[in-house]
Amino acid sequence: MNNSIVETENLCKKYGNKLVVKDVNMHVRRGKIYGIIGKNGAGKTSIIKMILGLIHKTSGQVRIFGKDTDECRQALVGRIGYMIEPNGFYSNLSARENLMIYTRIQGSINPNVVMDALQAVNLPSDDRKKFRNFSLGMKQRLALALAIMNDPEIIILDEPTNGLDPIGISDMRRYIKKLQQERNKTILLSSHQLSEVEVLADDIGIIDDGRILAECEIEKIKKESKQSIKVEVDNIKKSAVVLEAKGIKNFVIQGEHQIAVYEKNISSYDINRMLMDRDIKVSTIFTEFFNLERYFNNAIGGKVNP
Numbered sequence: 001m002n003n004s005i006v007e008t009e010n011l012c013k014k015y016g017n018k019l020v021v022k023d024v025n026m027h028v029r030r031g032k033i034y035g036i037i038g039k040n041g042a043g044k045t046s047i048i049k050m051i052l053g054l055i056h057k058t059s060g061q062v063r064i065f066g067k068d069t070d071e072c073r074q075a076l077v078g079r080i081g082y083m084i085e086p087n088g089f090y091s092n093l094s095a096r097e098n099l100m101i102y103t104r105i106q107g108s109i110n111p112n113v114v115m116d117a118l119q120a121v122n123l124p125s126d127d128r129k130k131f132r133n134f135s136l137g138m139k140q141r142l143a144l145a146l147a148i149m150n151d152p153e154i155i156i157l158d159e160p161t162n163g164l165d166p167i168g169i170s171d172m173r174r175y176i177k178k179l180q181q182e183r184n185k186t187i188l189l190s191s192h193q194l195s196e197v198e199v200l201a202d203d204i205g206i207i208d209d210g211r212i213l214a215e216c217e218i219e220k221i222k223k224e225s226k227q228s229i230k231v232e233v234d235n236i237k238k239s240a241v242v243l244e245a246k247g248i249k250n251f252v253i254q255g256e257h258q259i260a261v262y263e264k265n266i267s268s269y270d271i272n273r274m275l276m277d278r279d280i281k282v283s284t285i286f287t288e289f290f291n292l293e294r295y296f297n298n299a300i301g302g303k304v305n306p
């Protein structure tokens with residue numbers, strides 16, 4: 001993928017003798033949301049921590065803004081915000097007070113930075129509630145606020161919706177999407193759920209057992225993958241003959257009674273009529289739309305579906 005703002009090349013990580021990240025090549029495009037997806041223990045957090053320089057890489061390269069991070073790590077401070085776990089906050093302080101402490105650590109004294117970050121995640125800046133009384137959703141939102149404080153260009157989020165309830169998940173997704181759409185941020189996030197990444201990400205990298213199995217633009221595969229009309233009939237042979245006689249060649253017999261038709265300019269209504277006119281009984285007919293999970297299960301032999 002061109003225009004990568006974060007890139008890894010043959011990135012590897014060993015803990016002791018155990019190789020857990022294996023030659024990972026990832027490409028995060030500027031202004032896009034990139035989702036790393038993989039099961040528990042696949043290596044997502046290790047990859048993210050190596051990109052951030054929080055743990056040493058065993059071998060390989062990380063390039064951010066086109067430069068090898070081994071040579072420019074210091075220059076990246078402030079240009080990348082991240083959220084790994086919602087801890088590192090004082091339990092007896094409010095959201096605002098916690099962020100104020102960080103601004104002081106970072107040498108900034110501008111309170112607007114804190115207000116702006118809290119506003120972006122919908123945490124009221126005048127709320128006196130202490131961190132120890134926060135719900136997990138509030139803790140995650142505060143962690144996101146910390147990640148975006150000081151307006152970094154790249155935001156890296158490790159499992160930002162993990163453990164949240166459905167409303168918390170949908171809130172978090174909304175904030176993340178807004179950061180991309182309204183503030184032009186580049187976002188790298190991880191998840192163990194394909195469906196989660198599908199609704200958020202532009203690009204996706206699938207990690208399994210430390211390896212990247214596939215990397216792609218979601219829109220591109222959506223365009224390339226065909227939707228089909230599935231028909232269940234009583235007489236499969238006769239149906240095939242009828243379809244061919246009508247000039248429909250793009251179909252696959254999928255079972256004793258099922259045919260999938262991959263023809264762009266034909267409706268399920270037309271197919272139904274063609275078959276019924278020839279006395280074929282159609283018990284079911286429906287259009288099967290694109291589904292990322294199914295696509296990847298087909299593409300990589302059922303390895304995804306954590």
Ligand SMILES: Nc1ncnc2c1ncn2[C@@H]1O[C@H](COP(=O)(O)OP(=O)(O)OP(=O)(O)O)[C@@H](O)[C@H]1O
Nearest residue numbers: 015016020038039040041042043044045046047192
């Ligand atoms: N500090 C460590 N020492 C030894 N092994 C580790 C360490 N951290 C992670 N591992 C191992 O490395 C592998 C990858 O772990 P990692 O945390 O990167 O995966 P993950 O995809 O983030 O998993 P999860 O979905 O559970 O967060 C796992 O087998 C894990 O047990």
Ligand SMILES: [Mg+2]
Nearest residue numbers: 044045046158
């Ligand atoms: Mg992890």
